[in-house]
Amino acid sequence: MSETAYPPLPLPTAGPCRRASLAPYCDRVRLRLSPERYAHVLRVAELAEQIALANRFDAGELRATCLAAVLHDVAREESAARLFELAPPESELERTHPMALHGRAGRVVAEAWGVTDERVLDAIEGHVNGPRPGDRVAMALYVADVSEPGRGVNDDVRAMAMTNLERAFRRALEVKIRYLTGRGKTVHPRTLQVHDELTEPTP
Numbered sequence: 001m002s003e004t005a006y007p008p009l010p011l012p013t014a015g016p017c018r019r020a021s022l023a024p025y026c027d028r029v030r031l032r033l034s035p036e037r038y039a040h041v042l043r044v045a046e047l048a049e050q051i052a053l054a055n056r057f058d059a060g061e062l063r064a065t066c067l068a069a070v071l072h073d074v075a076r077e078e079s080a081a082r083l084f085e086l087a088p089p090e091s092e093l094e095r096t097h098p099m100a101l102h103g104r105a106g107r108v109v110a111e112a113w114g115v116t117d118e119r120v121l122d123a124i125e126g127h128v129n130g131p132r133p134g135d136r137v138a139m140a141l142y143v144a145d146v147s148e149p150g151r152g153v154n155d156d157v158r159a160m161a162m163t164n165l166e167r168a169f170r171r172a173l174e175v176k177i178r179y180l181t182g183r184g185k186t187v188h189p190r191t192l193q194v195h196d197e198l199t200e201p202t203p
């Protein structure tokens with residue numbers, strides 16, 4: 001069935017998808033995801049917008065944050081074969097864990113859809129393995145993804161993000177590293193690198 005066979009949903013009343021300029025992206029993402037995953041995307045987008053507003057992002061940063069949040073998981077439900085096609089693996093870890101590629105693959109999809117803002121593209125790519133510290137748009141998305149209320153965890157990270165985004169980002173990285181190592185899973189070297197680049201310890 002083609003994408004146009006599905007009628008667009010009514011605009012949500014909250015979050016970035018209520019904006020007419022972003023609604024078409026929301027619809028395209030919805031067609032690629034399960035209802036549960038799309039609900040996650042809407043929650044991440046709403047929280048990312050709140051974080052951006054609380055941290056006084058300028059209008060450009062705010063829009064970039066909202067668009068990145070809407071698009072961040074666009075490749076999350078692609079097959080391993082498709083992920084390899086969109087974002088060829090660069091390590092053994094990525095070959096054996098194709099899902100580690102869905103950020104880079106999402107960036108490629110966004111570019112194909114005409115997105116050119118590097119802040120948006122970097123945030124989509126960075127939301128899986130860790131963005132560049134100091135990139136406020138990407139940090140807002142990373143933190144929102146880790147702490148959106150539907151996850152039922154990391155309420156402290158969500159609250160912290162409203163007053164100190166950098167600290168919340170560091171805490172979010174720590175949480176992810178602890179989660180993975182606690183389950184005997186390999187942490188992507190990029191995540192460890194970003195964590196090590198952050199010098200300020202979390203009080």
Ligand SMILES: [Fe+2]
Pocket residue numbers: 072073076102127128
């Ligand atoms: Fe994701």
